[in-house]
Amino acid sequence: MKRMLLTSRYGLYAVIAIAFMASCASSKKSTSQHAYMNEQYKELKNILNEADVSIIKDSLKVIFPNNVLFASSSDQLNDKIKPTFEHFADVLNKYNKTKILITGHTDNTGAADYNRELSEKRATAAKQMLNTDKVSNDRMFTWGLADRDPIDTNDTEAGKAKNRRVEFVILYDVKN
Template sequence: MTLPAVNLRSLLFFVAAALLTSCAASKKGTSHAYMTKQYKELKKVLNEADVSILNDSLKIIFPNNVMFATNSDQLKDEIKPTFGRFAEVLNKFDKTKILVTGYTDNTGTDQINNDLSEKRAVSGKNQLTASGVAGDRLFTWGLGSRHPIATNDSEDGRSKNRRIEFVILYDVKPESK
């Protein structure tokens, strides 16, 4: 499933709904323990990534400059083995949904950056599905050059902004009657 780059309200609703439902489930203690266990496993196998936990969601950012070249939506070869390790953990913890968000640096027009960031998110999704993660667990969204994590005034900063981020949410299933 692909989320349109211009529909910020929809993403915020999706994230808020997922967080609220995961928080409701955390009262039972299951989702929190599950996500904490997944967090520890990801920290162990993704030492090159920034893995953080907030309530019952996880965020993964690969801060080094290995994701994408300028104007490219193809993951660099050196990051692909890391995606394999990432996929192994995602498959071990299959009670989650993953939002893959793509970003660009600020070179180029907004239209070009929005399209490119969506393609980058899809590229990350495709790499995870190629490593065995079920496609129906993955959602993509392109944010263009919004929300930089480094300055766009240098090549080093721009390369850090050419990235994809992952938000992992506990998938609360409605109770059957």
């Protein structure tokens, strides 16, 4: 009986040790993911002067204002942004352990269907431009949000201009 209890105790210690090591490995992985995303954040912050680059927990957000990317009521990217997108793509390709969600946004002017379609076309145009610069389609997802997620008021022209934008949310791909 005493021997059985002793064996059970060692078994329990082994289970606890394995669980502890697994949690440490998970912690190290989480720490390395955080470091990976921080390095990417620093590079993006340095090269994307026209965009607002922020880090939120373990993801990055890059917001290009509408006037930088598109003419008003247009889904055609401005030619002036192409060199910036090339640099953006270079960083995305360097840090290829990520997925990118590209969301298009509009202000609340115009019909809801038009705004939804325009926001989707803008997100798709941004994706196509990055794909031209060799960012894999498998890593990018688009979503048109129309006027559903404003970052400023739609009561002023300045607020509306801020709401007309394309955002890139860069997430660590946990499968890597």
